[in-house]
Amino acid sequence: MKDITSQYQNADGTSAPLNTRSGFVAIVGKPNVGKSTLLNSLMGVKIAPTSPRPQTTRKGVRGIASTDETQLVFVDTPGVHRPKDALGKYMNGEVQNALSDVDAVIWVVDLRHPPADEDSMVARSIRDLRAPLTVVGNKLDVAKYPEEALRLYTALLEGRTGETASVMLSAQNDVTKVAALRESLAANLPENPFFFPRGAASDQSREQWAAEILREEAMKKLRDELPYAVATRVTDWTERPDGLQRIEAEIVVDRQSHKGMVIGAGGKQLGAIGAAARKQLEVFLNAKVFLGVQVVVIPGWREDTEALRELGYE
Numbered sequence: 001m002k003d004i005t006s007q008y009q010n011a012d013g014t015s016a017p018l019n020t021r022s023g024f025v026a027i028v029g030k031p032n033v034g035k036s037t038l039l040n041s042l043m044g045v046k047i048a049p050t051s052p053r054p055q056t057t058r059k060g061v062r063g064i065a066s067t068d069e070t071q072l073v074f075v076d077t078p079g080v081h082r083p084k085d086a087l088g089k090y091m092n093g094e095v096q097n098a099l100s101d102v103d104a105v106i107w108v109v110d111l112r113h114p115p116a117d118e119d120s121m122v123a124r125s126i127r128d129l130r131a132p133l134t135v136v137g138n139k140l141d142v143a144k145y146p147e148e149a150l151r152l153y154t155a156l157l158e159g160r161t162g163e164t165a166s167v168m169l170s171a172q173n174d175v176t177k178v179a180a181l182r183e184s185l186a187a188n189l190p191e192n193p194f195f196f197p198r199g200a201a202s203d204q205s206r207e208q209w210a211a212e213i214l215r216e217e218a219m220k221k222l223r224d225e226l227p228y229a230v231a232t233r234v235t236d237w238t239e240r241p242d243g244l245q246r247i248e249a250e251i252v253v254d255r256q257s258h259k260g261m262v263i264g265a266g267g268k269q270l271g272a273i274g275a276a277a278r279k280q281l282e283v284f285l286n287a288k289v290f291l292g293v294q295v296v297v298i299p300g301w302r303e304d305t306e307a308l309r310e311l312g313y314e
């Protein structure tokens, strides 16, 4: 995930002030310990349904928390949010793969109970990761012996060499402690340009999100040629059984003459825009992507309320 930083400026097209920190954070833990609740609290708003709606990004990003200088990108870990097959996934190492790429890991445990087998499995899957790990002892508000419980959980990490911290809190109620956790995570992120525009949320559909990535790439490449911003939309998204994501998208211009500029001589410009967008999508979706991009002319789309609505500008 990290290698794209060398190729990109900030996602909003501005160049990166060198003091920004940005990175990917995974929240793991057995079912029902409060992962979604913690994510919602970390975000400060309710954004993560316990089971994501089908149109939201299934793999990839669950939430983004940005300040002026930092951007925490909370990512999904296959298996971790699906109670039923979670155990199998931990066992076969898929989780491990997904986690090998992140900049920080949060392990949520339930302080009301001592560790169970599932907790030991989670512990095994994260013990050897190099990324800094924070053990969050959750449900402090209703735990009888929180310190003892936390000690038993951290003991499962014995032998771990990576940086490890722990905190006890109530993801539901401890606004201050959750804020402190967010700040400490952000402060420890690597120095990176932002991966997403500052205002990006995570409750947009995956289609809107992908269209936005395409639009940013188009704007970067067309900045000197086109006198105005283009619009983009995803018209079709199919996931093939082999995992390939087939995405059809459009770049919308309002004059025939602009269409040529976007396409470029021999289709070169459009090819470069598509390739750059595809690369980003592949990194974030962690899957092979086919991205087909058409340029369409909608005369006067910027004045046309109907067209604007259709393009997602309301």
Ligand SMILES: Nc1nc2c(ncn2[C@@H]2O[C@H](COP(=O)(O)OP(=O)(O)OP(=O)(O)O)[C@@H](O)[C@H]2O)c(=O)[nH]1
Pocket: 029, 030, 031, 032, 033, 034, 035, 036, 037, 038, 050, 080, 081, 082, 083, 138, 139, 140, 141, 142, 169, 170, 171, 172, 173
């Ligand atoms: N008392 C108390 N309950 C909490 C706290 N945090 C979460 N819960 C409750 O614990 C239950 C599980 O919370 P979730 O956030 O859905 O847990 P999860 O780990 O995301 O669950 P899965 O999606 O099944 O993996 C819910 O009923 C929450 O309301 C807390 O700090 N205190």
